[in-house]
Amino acid sequence: MSIKRSLLGVPLRLSTLALMLFLVLGAQSFAANPDVSDSEEAISAGKSVFNANCKTCHKLDQKYTGPALRGVTDRRSIEWAKSFIKNSAALIASGDAQANALYSEYNNLAMPQHEFLSDTELDNLLSYIEYGDKEAAVAEGAGDGEVAQAAGGSGVPSEYLTIILAVLVVVLLLILIVLGLIISVLTKYLNNQKLEEDDSEFINQKFDVKKVLRSDAFVVIVTALVIALVAKTAIDGLYTIGVQQGYQPKQPIAFSHQLHAGQYEIECQYCHTGVEIGKSANIPSANICMNCHQHIQNVGGKEGISTEIQKIYDAVDNNQPIEWVRIHNLPDLAYFNHSQHVAVGGIECQTCHGPIEEMEVVYQHSSLTMGWCIDCHRQTDIKAAGNEYYDKLVQLHSDSKNALKVKDIGGLECAKCHY
Structure with a gap:
């Protein structure tokens, strides 16, 4: 005689329910972000992008100046996240409800544009945000907070x-x-x-x-x-003493980096001639401006020259320097050398100065606090390939399995910056 049993008649044990719940949640978690890679290579590359562009205002698992980032691809679509990272202001202006809600929640504080990031870099960034080590993220966040407090950070x-x-x-x-x-x-x-x-x-x-x-x-x-x-x-x-992030003074001449560095793609080194050879990047003289503008005639103003360009002519004719307003200031007790970072370290201008090629009027993009610099030294890999400057250092660290970072060559020594 056969006995048919209904599924409802089978007793469910607590362990069975737990196993079913684990399998369901695990399957959802596994399929949550199939487009975000969890490979170690992508996560490592994304961590570099995060530390260079995001870490000043964001943490992975807790609110900071901006929202906690982990799980953003669950809360938003990947395309939305990329659009917001690249140009949040444009997304807000388009009337996007989610973007405007974030903008209002954080006191109308707009996030800087990151249109210089490629799609690959954005994919890697999202990989790190979603799959980066949670314990390490929390530990690093605590450490950075302590350094930021000691260095004058806020938040x-x-x-x-x-x-x-x-x-x-x-x-x-x-x-x-x-x-x-x-x-x-x-x-x-x-x-x-x-x-x-x-x-x-x-x-x-x-x-x-x-x-x-x-x-x-x-x-x-x-x-x-x-x-x-x-x-x-x-x-x-x-x-907040000494922290001038967002500082955007009015200049004596309406010079547009968006026009010169962005549209016309003039290299930063052409105007800031000391960036690869000296401590200071130096502010260009009027003569450097005239290298181009003596051949350019803009309609309007005196003799077909625009009012702003006429100011350059006046400075040259009167042998008077243009009184540009300095934007990026470090305290006298801190030593910083542009050539060491740009020529030897291979650091891009945007790493510290942000998307300079998109700025109509330049502002201070990064906090430039001691904690911000130390974090960069902890995370930045040394670009030793093909660079004779690092040959002996690479030999000394040849036994190390980890990538050579700035901290490994004295980047955290007090006397390096406070001589």
Whole structure:
């Protein structure tokens, strides 16, 4: 005799349910981002892109200046993520609801454009964001926060103080509510007892606002809140001393890097002649401008020359330098050499200065804090191939299985920058 059993009649054990849940979630996780590579090569390349362009404002698994990034391809489409990374301002201007929501959530703080990143670099970046080591990301974030605090970085301390103040205010309100309830219960209880006239009058006295405002407890609470707010404001100010990220002064001549470096593709080294041979990149003189502009006639202004170009002619005719406003400033106690980074290290201008070829008016793209520099030295690989400058160093580190980084050749020594 055969017995047919319904599936509903089979008892489900807790272990069976757990296994089924694990398989379902695992399958969803495996198929979540089939277009994002989880190869070690892609993740490593993406980490370099992240550290060079994103780490100043973002962390993988926690909010910072910007949102936590891990899981972005689950929350958004890959094409949307790439568009936002390349030019968030254009996406916001198009009316995209998700982009505008992010823009509003982070106090209308626009993310710099990264149109110089190729599709391959963006794919690698998304690979690192999704599959980068979570424990390492958290550990590095904590370490960078400590360095940033020591170097004058901002963000985390301010957030912590805001949270602490909010918690204190909530606790204070809860205490007041509980005290009010206790007083109400005690008043009802005592009124049911046989009390003398003076005691009854004291218990049933009306609330006096003036007495409360003059009471020692109220004065202490208000004083504590004021001190806390003043301290928070002072600490926020201290953490931002010397940090000029986003600084964009008006220049004496409306020079467009977008036109010269972007549209006409003039190399940075043509105008900033000292970048490969000296400590300073130097500001170009009017004579360098005239190398081109003596052959260019723009319609409008005096004798067919535009008003802005006429200022260059005036500077040359009067033998007076153009008083450009310096944008990128480092403290006197910090030493930085452009030739060491550009000529020897092979660092692109955009690594520190951002998408300079897209800027109509130049602004300071990176924070340039000590923590920002140290993080770069920790993560940047030495470009030793075909560079005789590093031959002996490569020999000394030949036994190492890891790529040679700046930190391995003294990039974290205090005297390198603070001589």
